[in-house]
Amino acid sequence: MAFFLPGDKKLGVATGRRRYDLPLNKSAGTGFLVLLIALMTFLGVMALAGSFALGSMAHHWSSGLENKLTIEIPADDATGTIRTREDIEKLSESVTERLSAQNFIRDIHALSQTEIQELIAPWLGEDAENIPDMPLPGLIAVEFITINDHLIEKMRADLANIAPNIVIDRHESWLADILRLTGALQFATLLTTLMIGATTIIAIAGAVKSRIAIHRKDVELLHLMGASDRYISRQFQRHALILALQGAAAGAAAGLLGLLAISLFAGDTAAALLPEFQLNMIHIFTLAALPAAACFIAAATAKFTVLRELALMP
Amino acid sequence: MIKFEHVGMRYGVGPEVLSDINFILEPGSFHFLTGPSGAGKTSLMNLMFLGRKPTRGLISMFDQNINDLERAKLARIRRRIGVVFQEFRLLPHLSAFDNVALPLRILGRPEREIRNNVNELLEWVGLGDYMKSLPLTLSGGQQQRVAIARAVIGRPKLLLADEPTGNLDDEIGLRLMNLFDQLNRMGTTIVIATHSQHLMDKFEHPRMVLGDGTLKINAPKNWIQKKIKGVF
Numbered sequence: 001m002a003f004f005l006p007g008d009k010k011l012g013v014a015t016g017r018r019r020y021d022l023p024l025n026k027s028a029g030t031g032f033l034v035l036l037i038a039l040m041t042f043l044g045v046m047a048l049a050g051s052f053a054l055g056s057m058a059h060h061w062s063s064g065l066e067n068k069l070t071i072e073i074p075a076d077d078a079t080g081t082i083r084t085r086e087d088i089e090k091l092s093e094s095v096t097e098r099l100s101a102q103n104f105i106r107d108i109h110a111l112s113q114t115e116i117q118e119l120i121a122p123w124l125g126e127d128a129e130n131i132p133d134m135p136l137p138g139l140i141a142v143e144f145i146t147i148n149d150h151l152i153e154k155m156r157a158d159l160a161n162i163a164p165n166i167v168i169d170r171h172e173s174w175l176a177d178i179l180r181l182t183g184a185l186q187f188a189t190l191l192t193t194l195m196i197g198a199t200t201i202i203a204i205a206g207a208v209k210s211r212i213a214i215h216r217k218d219v220e221l222l223h224l225m226g227a228s229d230r231y232i233s234r235q236f237q238r239h240a241l242i243l244a245l246q247g248a249a250a251g252a253a254a255g256l257l258g259l260l261a262i263s264l265f266a267g268d269t270a271a272a273l274l275p276e277f278q279l280n281m282i283h284i285f286t287l288a289a290l291p292a293a294a295c296f297i298a299a300a301t302a303k304f305t306v307l308r309e310l311a312l313m314p
Numbered sequence: 315m316i317k318f319e320h321v322g323m324r325y326g327v328g329p330e331v332l333s334d335i336n337f338i339l340e341p342g343s344f345h346f347l348t349g350p351s352g353a354g355k356t357s358l359m360n361l362m363f364l365g366r367k368p369t370r371g372l373i374s375m376f377d378q379n380i381n382d383l384e385r386a387k388l389a390r391i392r393r394r395i396g397v398v399f400q401e402f403r404l405l406p407h408l409s410a411f412d413n414v415a416l417p418l419r420i421l422g423r424p425e426r427e428i429r430n431n432v433n434e435l436l437e438w439v440g441l442g443d444y445m446k447s448l449p450l451t452l453s454g455g456q457q458q459r460v461a462i463a464r465a466v467i468g469r470p471k472l473l474l475a476d477e478p479t480g481n482l483d484d485e486i487g488l489r490l491m492n493l494f495d496q497l498n499r500m501g502t503t504i505v506i507a508t509h510s511q512h513l514m515d516k517f518e519h520p521r522m523v524l525g526d527g528t529l530k531i532n533a534p535k536n537w538i539q540k541k542i543k544g545v546f
Contacts, residue, residue: 225420
């Protein structure tokens with residue numbers, strides 16, 4: 001027969017559900033702790049997703065341009081006279097023919113006027129094709145089997161015979177700047193994630209300390225009755241874990257909704273300027289592990305804080 | 315079994331409240347601890363249930379020097395001690411049942427055994443109808459009985475009680491003293507701190523008398539005669 005009957009809860013009578021020796025679940029500030037963990041998890045998800053996006057974009061940029069360069073036939077010649085569109089097309093054909101014969105070239109492709117206008121569309125708008133007199137350079141995308149400085153110098157000398165002011169762009173200068181910038185941003189987001197974790201630890205430790213202070217007499221009583229430090233810390237640990245589970249689940253759900261909202265509302269604008277980005281399985285697992293990490297941090301922090309406080313008792 | 319050698323204790327940098335306390339409590343002995351207010355009874359009880367550490371001297375409990383023991387072993391020793399606090403110290407959010415069950419839960423006993431033992435003991439102390447009641451709804455006497463039941467439920471090797479019959483009527487008080495006697499006959503060492511001359515006269519056990527921070531043990535004549543008879 002059950003010791004407590006259902007519906008026994010009334011004034012001055014304990015309920016049948018004895019979950020803690022210490023009334024931690026009734027302590028003030030429980031809701032605040034859940035909210036704090038939810039916010040921290042939300043921020044963690046956003047920061048980590050940002051870091052993944054930056055990492056993925058940097059990888060996309062650097063791997064997409066490996067062994068590649070662009071040859072530019074400037075819109076004006078060495079004397080400053082603007083070349084006609086036909087002149088540029090002829091020079092492009094000469095360069096393409098000359099390089100196609102080389103055995104170190106894997107692929108060569110002269111960009112059409114339409115392709116060039118598509119490239120500048122994000123800056124000049126869709127109406128760029130309606131400006132017929134706008135001087136545009138000729139662009140030729142070249143992919144090497146293996147690129148090195150010697151081959152480039154050889155090619156530069158060769159192409160100077162076709163047009164002396166031809167420009168060879170290895171993308172190094174702007175790519176290095178962009179990679180440095182994305183690397184710095186990625187580091188900042190990771191640092192932010194770590195700071196969020198550290199803040200969570202400090203906040204939980206503070207909350208646990210205040211609960212110990214509130215229930216000090218009861219904790220001391222358990223200690224004097226021979227309860228081991230582990231027995232007492234387990235109660236705080238379980239309490240912190242339950243709160244963290246609630247907070248982390250809410251925070252993670254809010255974070256995923258936030259990411260979804262960002263991809264829906266900012267996706268079209270960003271797509272024109274930035275390479276396409278998708279979370280891979282590792283990213284998804286890491287983001288999914290974040291709430292679990294929040295729970296682990298909460299439980300471990302509670303445990304170690306309680307053990308440290310108990311160590312002060314005789 | 316319990317040995318105090320030149321034990322002294324002070325709070326912080328204050329004067330010594332206990333100085334040069336020496337005694338041995340044999341297993342299965344029964345003592346009253348008495349003395350005027352402020353003589354240090356509570357401080358001595360604190361030392362005996364390992365609530366504080368002595369400022370000087372050696373304390374040995376159950377043949378182990380507690381000065382050198384690690385925390386886990388100290389916790390194991392505490393589990394062998396039952397304490398009835400003067401202010402009861404019941405956990406206010408737990409029912410009478412759960413308060414009494416606490417030492418058994420700390421000992422890791424199975425829930426079925428806990429239920430049977432606690433039910434039986436609470437019935438025995440006359441609180442069968444109050445098992446689910448929270449301490450604040452109980453009278454002082456009822457709370458005291460819950461505190462006593464909690465102290466004895468784990469069959470401790472040493473029972474320390476601070477004024478355990480202070481709030482009880484004569485009949486219940488007598489009944490609980492008989493419970494202590496019964497536990498004592500089963501081998502529990504008992505120390506009861508009391509001011510009650512009436513109680514000490516009624517139950518003739520040796521008295522540990524505290525005064526001016528030191529301790530003397532007096533045995534009533536009848537008790538000595540009984541012991542002598544027991545020897546011969």
